[in-house]
Amino acid sequence: MSFINSIQRQAKADKKKIVLAEGTEPRIIKSVPVILEEEIADVVLLGKEEKIKGVALEEGVDLAGAEIIDPARADSLEEYGEIYYQLRKHKGISQEEALEQVKDPLYFAAMMVKEGAADGKVAGAENATGNVLRAAIKIIGTAKGISVISGAFIMVVPDKSFGEDGLLVFSDCAVTPEPDAAQLAEIAVSSAATAQNLAQIDPKVAMLSFSTNGSAQHELVDKVQQATAKAQEMDSELQIDGEMQADAALVPGVSQKKYPDSEIEGQANVLVFPGLEAANIGYKLVQRLAGAEAIGPVLQGIAKPVNDLSRGCNVEDVVNVTALTAVQAQNCTE
Numbered sequence: 001m002s003f004i005n006s007i008q009r010q011a012k013a014d015k016k017k018i019v020l021a022e023g024t025e026p027r028i029i030k031s032v033p034v035i036l037e038e039e040i041a042d043v044v045l046l047g048k049e050e051k052i053k054g055v056a057l058e059e060g061v062d063l064a065g066a067e068i069i070d071p072a073r074a075d076s077l078e079e080y081g082e083i084y085y086q087l088r089k090h091k092g093i094s095q096e097e098a099l100e101q102v103k104d105p106l107y108f109a110a111m112m113v114k115e116g117a118a119d120g121k122v123a124g125a126e127n128a129t130g131n132v133l134r135a136a137i138k139i140i141g142t143a144k145g146i147s148v149i150s151g152a153f154i155m156v157v158p159d160k161s162f163g164e165d166g167l168l169v170f171s172d173c174a175v176t177p178e179p180d181a182a183q184l185a186e187i188a189v190s191s192a193a194t195a196q197n198l199a200q201i202d203p204k205v206a207m208l209s210f211s212t213n214g215s216a217q218h219e220l221v222d223k224v225q226q227a228t229a230k231a232q233e234m235d236s237e238l239q240i241d242g243e244m245q246a247d248a249a250l251v252p253g254v255s256q257k258k259y260p261d262s263e264i265e266g267q268a269n270v271l272v273f274p275g276l277e278a279a280n281i282g283y284k285l286v287q288r289l290a291g292a293e294a295i296g297p298v299l300q301g302i303a304k305p306v307n308d309l310s311r312g313c314n315v316e317d318v319v320n321v322t323a324l325t326a327v328q329a330q331n332c333t334e
Helices: 003-013 026-037 049-059 077-091 095-101 105-114 129-139 181-197 219-234 246-250 252-258 276-289 315-330
Strands: 016-020 041-046 067-069 120-123 150-156 167-171 204-208 239-244 270-272 293-300 306-308
Touching: 003 293, 003 315, 016 026, 016 105, 016 315, 026 041, 026 049, 026 315, 041 105, 041 315, 049 067, 077 095, 077 105, 077 129, 105 120, 105 129, 120 315, 129 306, 150 181, 150 276, 167 181, 167 276, 181 204, 181 219, 181 270, 181 293, 204 219, 204 246, 219 239, 239 246, 246 252, 276 293, 293 306, 293 315, 306 315
Parallel strands: 016 041, 016 120, 041 067, 120 306, 167 270, 204 239, 204 270
Antiparallel strands: 150 167, 150 293
8 A cells, every 4th residue: 555545544433623724726626525535534625615615616516515614705814814913913913903814714714723713724826825924823822842843755665674664754945944953853753653643653853964873073064063962852752863965864784883782773763864954965865766645745743733735736735735734634633
C-alpha cells in the first residue's frame, strides 16, 4: 500500500470535517466528489453559493453532500467578528474592521477551525502561502510550546534501505528561512510529531550540518549543536542526534566511523536541515535525482490543522492534502 493510500485509509477510520476556503476555485470544486465518495472527510466549501454552484455546473460536478457557506451571510458572522475583535483589539483593530476581516474566506475558515465548527482547513490554490499562514497565525495561533511554523515534506524514496522502508520526513522546506537555535529545536520536535502521527514511524531525528560530531568549528555548527540540545530538553524521550552530515545520518557504516556514539546509528528517518535554503534544495534534489515522491508541504506548529496547497496544484493534490489534514485533526490534542 502506498503512503498516500495509507493516509486516506486513516482518514476514513475517523472522519473529520475539513473546510476548503477557496470554494469557488474549479480544482477545489472538482475534488469534492472524490473526497466525499472516498469518505475521506466531510467538506465545507466557502464562497458565494450561486457562484460555487455555477462553477460546479460548468464543470459537471455534483456537490451533493457538501456544505456551502457564504461567510458574508453566515449565521456565525457576528459571533466570529466579535471573537476576532477580542483577539486582535490590542493591535488597534476596530469592531467594524474585525467584522469585515472575517468575511474573508481565509479568516472565516480559520475561525471555524478555532471554534470547532471544522476540524481542519485547506487553502492555497488561489492564495499565496503568506496569506494562508497570516490568517492561521492571527486566529488559531501556534501549538503549545511552539513559536514557529514550519513545513515538512514526506519523502518516499525508491531505495527502501533509507529511512523507514524508504519513508523520510524533511523539514523545514517551506516556511522559515533562517531559524535560530531555539526555532530549529522546535522544528525538530514538530517534525518528529509529523513522522509519528502522519507517517506512523518511530522518529529518529538527524540535525543536519556540514560538520559531524564537532568535526568543524563554525557559528553555523554551533547553532545546530545548540538546537539539538534544546530539542532534547523539550522532549527527553526523543531519539535525536546532531550535528551531523547527511551521510552519517543515513548510512550506518559512515555513522560508525564519523559518529560512533550516535543514538540513531545512521538510521535517521527525520532530517532537519539547518535552514530553508538547504532544505528546499535538498528535497527537490532527492525528488528529481532519486525519483522520490515528495508529499507536502505539511504545515507544522499550528495549534489546529491548516495546510497550504501549491497554486499549481491539481485535483489529486487537493484530495491528498485534505486527507493529510484530516489525519492531523485525528491527532490534534488542542
